[in-house]
Amino acid sequence: MKHIVGSLLLCALILIAESPALCGSLKLYDISEREMVTLESVLPRLTAGRIVLIGEHHATAAHHEAQLEIIRAIAETGLPLAIGLEMFRADSQDVLDRWIEGKTAVEDLRKAFSDNWGFSWTLYDDIFHYARDKKIPMVGLNISRAITRQVAREGFNSLSPEQKGTLPFVECIVDPEYMEFIKRAHGSHAHGKTNFNFFCEAQLVWDKAMAGRALEFLNTRPGFMMIILAGTGHVWKKAMPEQIRKQSTFGNTVILPQVPGEIDAERATLEDADFLFGNE
Numbered sequence: 422m423k424h425i426v427g428s429l430l431l432c433a434l435i436l437i438a439e440s441p442a443l444c445g446s447l448k449l450y451d452i453s454e455r456e457m458v459t460l461e462s463v464l465p466r467l468t469a470g471r472i473v474l475i476g477e478h479h480a481t482a483a484h485h486e487a488q489l490e491i492i493r494a495i496a497e498t499g500l501p502l503a504i505g506l507e508m509f510r511a512d513s514q515d516v517l518d519r520w521i522e523g524k525t526a527v528e529d530l531r532k533a534f535s536d537n538w539g540f541s542w543t544l545y546d547d548i549f550h551y552a553r554d555k556k557i558p559m560v561g562l563n564i565s566r567a568i569t570r571q572v573a574r575e576g577f578n579s580l581s582p583e584q585k586g587t588l589p590f591v592e593c594i595v596d597p598e599y600m601e602f603i604k605r606a607h608g609s610h611a612h613g614k615t616n617f618n619f620f621c622e623a624q625l626v627w628d629k630a631m632a633g634r635a636l637e638f639l640n641t642r643p644g645f646m647m648i649i650l651a652g653t654g655h656v657w658k659k660a661m662p663e664q665i666r667k668q669s670t671f672g673n674t675v676i677l678p679q680v681p682g683e684i685d686a687e688r689a690t691l692e693d694a695d696f697l698f699g700n701e
Contacts, residue, residue: 447490449676450686450697460494463696467491468500470672471639472665474649476656476694477678479540484678487698488650489548491676492557501644502557505635507651508538508545509561517559521552537563548650560638562631562649564588573615573623589629589668593621598692599659606654628655632664639671653677653684658693 451458467473475491477484496502509517516533519525530549531542552559568588571579577591595603603621635647655661658675665673677693679685679700689697 447487447698450679450689452686452689452691452693452695452697455686460491464494464498466695467674468495468498468646470674471646472635472649472671472673473646473676474651474656474662474673475676476653477650478680479652480544481678482544483699485544485548487678488648489551492548492551492648495646495648496555496557500646501642503560503638503642503645503647504548504552504557505560505562505631505638505647505649505651507563507631507649507655508534508540509559510537510563510565511561511634512565513537514561517561520549521556521558523553537561558638560635560647562634562651564627564630569623569627572626573620576616576619577622577626587633588626589633591622591625591629593618593625595621595625596659599663602654602657602659624660628661629664629668631655632661632668636665636669636671639669653680656694658691 447460448457449460449463450456451463473491473495475488477488492502492504506517513533513536516525516530520530534542534545549559551557568580568584571584580588593603600621603624604617606620606624631649631651635649639645639647649656649661651661656675656677662673662675665671674696675694676696676698677684677689679697681700684693684697685700686697
């Protein structure tokens with residue numbers, strides 16, 4: 422940086438203006454160019470499509486801090502923006518709407534959050550408050566845990582017509598690499614007690630339903646883009662982004678956290694994500 426004093430002064434002025442994202446330290450690893458880049462330098466690429474998906478390990482605070490910095494940077498471009506959440510079911514949309522409208526107290530939102538999600542509210546608190554302060558719509562993308570649990574145990578065809586509702590039909594047909602991912606997840610979570618095909622169907626109905634919910638919102642709001650926050654397994658390009666690609670023509674960008682032994686700058690390809698953050 423050529424003018425350190427000038428940059429520090431600029432950051433001080435930005436902080437006074439309550440717009441700290443512009444002097445944040447977030448760097449992204451650009452997989453296409455194989456180099457580190459600043460968030461600011463790639464904003465035109467992030468905002469060229471309708472959807473940006475940002476992965477997380479749910480209990481890792483640094484991942485949520487990075488998500489908020491990206492949300493701030495895109496919001497400050499002035500583009501109409503919404504935030505899609507794995508953390509809330511679609512049937513809890515009313516409480517999210519009332520939160521953004523300033524009609525719900527934080528205690529009531531936290532109670533709804535606990536009903537929807539099993540991780541600490543404090544990890545997400547800043548994101549929810551920033552969205553309310555800036556009037557950024559938040560959209561619940563998830564489906565009932567009872568649905569995914571039943572599909573994992575008994576298969577998609579076990580659902581009643583009422584349970585299926587508008588859920589897309591699923592069957593366990595995926596590319597080999599994604600199949601291996603599902604097999605690893607099945608081995609680590611199902612303890613060998615569930616039928617693999619049913620477990621695979623549950624994963625797909627989860628991804629398809631969340632993708633469909635995001636697209637439903639965007640199709641009714643042509644000028645908006647959406648930032649989707651979800652676990653890395655859903656944000657990986659072969660998961661929810663693939664379902665978005667199959668269901669729409671909307672461009673999307675995938676940003677995943679670098680996690681040792683899972684995904685890193687040395688091994689990641691454009692079949693995994695477009696950018697990585699963390700572990701610079």
